[in-house]
Amino acid sequence: MSAIQKLLGIVWAALGVGIIPLAIKQAMTEIAKKPSEENWIFWSIVLVVLMPIIAFSLISFGVFALKGEYEQLN
Amino acid sequence: MAQNLSASHTEEVTSTRKVIMASSVGTLIEWYDFYIFGSLAKIISEQFFPKDNPTAALLATLATFAAGFVVRPFGALFFGRLGDLIGRKYTFLVTLVIMGGSTFVIGLVPGYAQIGFFAPAIVFVLRLLQGLALGGEYGGAATYVAEHSPIHQRGYWTSYIQTTATFGLFVSLGVILIVRQSLGLEAFSAWGWRVPFLLSIFLVAISVFIRMKMSESPMFSKLKKEGKTSTNPLAESFKQKDNLKMVLLALLGATAGQGVVWYTGQFYALSFLQNACNIEFVQSNIIISIALVVGTPFFVVFGALSDKIGRKWIMMLGMLIAFVSYRPIYTVMYNEANLKNKVEIKEKTVIEHKAAVKGTDSLKTTITKKFFEDGTTFKETKKEKFPVDAAVKAAMPKDKLKPEVKKETTLPQNLFVKMIGLVFIQVIFVTMVYGPIAAFLVELFPTRIRYTSMSLPYHIGNGVFGGLVPLISTRLVEATRPAADLPPADPLAGLWYPIIIAAVCFVIGSVYIKNKPAEIDAE
Numbered sequence: 001m002s003a004i005q006k007l008l009g010i011v012w013a014a015l016g017v018g019i020i021p022l023a024i025k026q027a028m029t030e031i032a033k034k035p036s037e038e039n040w041i042f043w044s045i046v047l048v049v050l051m052p053i054i055a056f057s058l059i060s061f062g063v064f065a066l067k068g069e070y071e072q073l074n
Numbered sequence: 075m076a077q078n079l080s081a082s083h084t085e086e087v088t089s090t091r092k093v094i095m096a097s098s099v100g101t102l103i104e105w106y107d108f109y110i111f112g113s114l115a116k117i118i119s120e121q122f123f124p125k126d127n128p129t130a131a132l133l134a135t136l137a138t139f140a141a142g143f144v145v146r147p148f149g150a151l152f153f154g155r156l157g158d159l160i161g162r163k164y165t166f167l168v169t170l171v172i173m174g175g176s177t178f179v180i181g182l183v184p185g186y187a188q189i190g191f192f193a194p195a196i197v198f199v200l201r202l203l204q205g206l207a208l209g210g211e212y213g214g215a216a217t218y219v220a221e222h223s224p225i226h227q228r229g230y231w232t233s234y235i236q237t238t239a240t241f242g243l244f245v246s247l248g249v250i251l252i253v254r255q256s257l258g259l260e261a262f263s264a265w266g267w268r269v270p271f272l273l274s275i276f277l278v279a280i281s282v283f284i285r286m287k288m289s290e291s292p293m294f295s296k297l298k299k300e301g302k303t304s305t306n307p308l309a310e311s312f313k314q315k316d317n318l319k320m321v322l323l324a325l326l327g328a329t330a331g332q333g334v335v336w337y338t339g340q341f342y343a344l345s346f347l348q349n350a351c352n353i354e355f356v357q358s359n360i361i362i363s364i365a366l367v368v369g370t371p372f373f374v375v376f377g378a379l380s381d382k383i384g385r386k387w388i389m390m391l392g393m394l395i396a397f398v399s400y401r402p403i404y405t406v407m408y409n410e411a412n413l414k415n416k417v418e419i420k421e422k423t424v425i426e427h428k429a430a431v432k433g434t435d436s437l438k439t440t441i442t443k444k445f446f447e448d449g450t451t452f453k454e455t456k457k458e459k460f461p462v463d464a465a466v467k468a469a470m471p472k473d474k475l476k477p478e479v480k481k482e483t484t485l486p487q488n489l490f491v492k493m494i495g496l497v498f499i500q501v502i503f504v505t506m507v508y509g510p511i512a513a514f515l516v517e518l519f520p521t522r523i524r525y526t527s528m529s530l531p532y533h534i535g536n537g538v539f540g541g542l543v544p545l546i547s548t549r550l551v552e553a554t555r556p557a558a559d560l561p562p563a564d565p566l567a568g569l570w571y572p573i574i575i576a577a578v579c580f581v582i583g584s585v586y587i588k589n590k591p592a593e594i595d596a597e
Contacts, residue, residue, distance in 0.1 A: 005585055012326075012582070042549060045542070049144060053538055061322040061582075069319050070586045 002071050013062025016055045023051040093222040094234045096288045097215040100170045100281040101235055103274070104211045105242025106249075107177040108204055110270045113246050117267045121185040122197045134194070145202050146537035149209020150529035151308065157214050157525030158307035161298070162221070163290045165525070166214030167282060173207035174278025176200040181271025209537075213529030216512035221291035221521070226381055232512035233377020240340070240370050244363070249273065293521045307526040311519075320518045321531050327587050328514060329535025331393045331579025332507040334572035336536065337543035338400065339500035340366070342568070345544060346404065347493070350551075350565045351411035354453075354482040361493045368494075369501030376509035384589035385514040390580055392506025397576040399499070400569045407496050408565060410489050416446040436462045449486025454479065539575055546571045 027043040064070065111118065123134035149169075157165035180200050186193045215235050223231040249270045257266040289295075297303050304310050311317050340362075347358040380388050409415055422445040430437045437459050444452040458477040461467045467475070485493065511532075519527040547568030554564040 001585070008581075008585060042545065045545070049538060050542060053534060057322050057325055060318070061326050064315075064319045064322065065586070069315070070323065 002068065005065050005070055006068060009062045009065030009067075011062070012058045012065060016058030016060075016062060019051060019058070020055050023047060090222055090224070090231060093219055093288065094231055096281075096284045097166075097219050098234050098238050100166065100285055101211055101215045102238040102242050102245065103277045103281050104170065104173045104208055105239050106245045106277065107173050107274050108208050109243050109246040110177070110250065110274075111180070111201060111204065113250055114267050114270070117263060118197070120263075121267075122183070122194045124186055145205030146209035146533040146541075147530055149206035150213060150533040151209075151526065152206065153210020154213055154311075154526035154529040155307045157210070157217070158304050158523050161290050161294055162214050162218040162525060163285070163288060166211055166218065167285050169207040169210040169214065170278060170281055170285065172203055173211070174274050174282075176203040176207070177271050177274040178278075181268040181274075209529065209533050212532060213525050217516060217525050217528065218291050220513060220516035221293040227378075228516065229380035229385065229510050229513040230374065230378040232516065233374045233509045235512055236373045236377065236508050237370055240366055240373075243340070244366070246270070247359075247363070297521055302522060304522040307523045310523045311527040311530070317519065317523065317527060321527055323582075323586055324515055324518055324528070324531035325535055327579060327583035328389060328511060329531045330539040331535075331576040331583065332389065332511055333535040333537075333540025334543055334575045335393060335396045335507045336504050337540040338396070338569070338572045339497070339504040342543050342547060342572070343497050343500055345548075346407065346568075347411075347497075351408060352452075352481040352483045353411060353493075354484045357484055357490065361490065361497055364494050365497035365501050369498055369505060372502055372505035373509040376506050377513065380510035380513060385510040385517075386583065386587045386589040388510050389507050389514065390583050390587075392503050393576045393580040393583070396500070396503040396507070397573045397580065400573055401566060403496050403499060404566050404569060407493060410492060411450075411483055411485065413444075413446070413450070413452055413483065416448055416450055419445045419447060431462060434461055434463065434466075435459050448489070450489070451484045453482045453484075455482075456480075543572055 023046060027047055031039050031043055119134055153165050153169055156168070177200075180197060183193060183196050183200070212235075216232055219232050219235055220228050253266055253269045254262045257269075290298075294303070312321065343365075344358060344362045347353040347361060348355065351358075353361070376388050376392075424441075424443040426441040426443075428439040428441075437457065439458075440454075440456045442454045442456075444454075446452070456477050456479050458475075460475055461470065515528040515532060516524060550567045550570055551562045551565060554567045555562045
């Protein structure tokens with residue numbers, strides 16, 4: 001279990017890092033396609049609220065998992 | 075000796091019941107206050123946020139979203155810190171007063187027609203205060219109840235707090251319905267909508283009175299007496315590695331998945347019935363209400379079960395079945411309401427035309443009623459409004475002349491019951507993930523920083539991940555629409571958001587969370 005926890009830690013951290021450029025690129029594409037107020041509000045919420053929370057928590061969680069910080073829980 | 079033990083046990087149960095009562099009533103009222111704004115959104119929008127004023131319209135959008143998921147985590151931090159510094163009892167008394175006071179004042183604010191821009195601005199601020207108070211309430215109530223509960227019944231007792239969100243929704247809908255029926259639609263739209271807001275002050279007064287009589291949590295009192303309370307709960311919660319890693323585990327392994335499952339079962343299901351299946355307003359609300367009423371006791375069932383077999387696998391199983399079965403469940407719901415799958419009795423079709431002139435506009439209404447062999451009825455109301463003057467009409471942009479179309483499907487008894495069953499299954503998922511979660515969160519953190527530490531992941535999981543379900547799911551469905559006037563290619567596409575979040579959360583929770591209910595740390 002310990003090895004799986006550590007291995008998955010890399011996956012979570014990579015996901016957290018990968019989500020940042022992906023969300024920014026998607027937001028720019030969508031807003032350029034249709035620059036409506038509705039689109040601006042939606043992507044602002046994604047970029048300012050959701051994306052930072054997901055990215056920060058996945059990266060930090062992944063690093064903790066990789067260091068074996070969750071091993072003693074089991 | 076045996077008699078003394080039995081008397082002491084009875085006293086303990088009675089005392090815990092009082093604690094549950096005091097906490098649950100207050101939390102229920104907070105949810106009531108929070109929901110009436112949402113339930114009366116249309117009227118509030120007409121009164122305070124006129125669409126022809128872009129700033130007011132923007133404030134309306136912000137009021138909806140900001141209170142839901144930006145302010146709630148801040149409330150969790152602010153009141154959580156306060157709760158760990160001065161105590162649980164006084165903190166969740168303050169949140170109750172702020173929530174009730176804001177709700178009451180919303181009922182008094184003059185409309186946009188009377189005081190202009192001040193109206194939406196005041197309501198916006200009051201709505202933010204509501205979000206802030208809600209962010210502080212839940213953690214306090216859950217912590218307070220858990221710290222009073224017998225060790226091996228923590229899941230059972232805290233699960234009563236979990237039922238309050240659903241009951242709060244009921245009470246809000248019930249009060250609105252009663253006031254609307256008593257006053258009539260016209261008086262309700264003019265001023266009667268204020269009554270549910272004003273009523274809040276009486277409910278809050280009763281709850282404050284009950285809570286004032288309660289004593290502080292025994293664990294917190296002990297810490298305070300020994301001078302061991304935290305001096306900086308925020309720093310201890312989020313700057314110390316040992317605690318931060320548990321906050322992250324709570325969020326990614328439990329509350330994010332629980333939040334999306336909860337919002338999908340309780341709110342998205344209703345939106346799907348009304349918008350994708352076109353089920354008539356009253357019938358769709360009855361479907362959800364019955365499913366919620368029948369499902370609510372299961373919060374307590376799964377809370378109690380978690381005391382016996384552990385919190386982890388009940389929550390994980392709830393998430394697993396939810397994300398695996400969402401698409402099949404919604405496919406059945408969609409197909410059962412889809413008129414393309416039904417045989418129409420064409421000779422029964424009725425078409426009515428109505429025309430009227432109002433000022434310089436001509437109003438044309440076409441009502442089409444269709445009947446189907448399985449007992450389903452369908453009503454389409456098409457309203458066209460255009461200037462009487464042909465020259466003015468010709469000069470108008472086409473989108474302004476677009477007719478307003480309302481589609482309503484009424485299901486026969488057997489399909490109505492089937493829909494209740496399908497929503498009920500989703501409510502069971504909700505009770506599995508939500509019933510044990512208060513006890514689970516309480517057990518993750520030490521008493522000195524419990525209020526702060528558990529409130530943040532709970533409100534990010536529910537407010538942000540859960541609260542975004544309607545917005546993101548609607549966008550995902552819209553993205554499959556080939557053209558603005560064509561139906562979406564995949565009406566179930568909105569489910570991908572809760573499915574992915576619940577699946578990731580399931581993997582994290584299964585791999586990293588331990589199952590055994592923890593002894594809660596007295597420090």
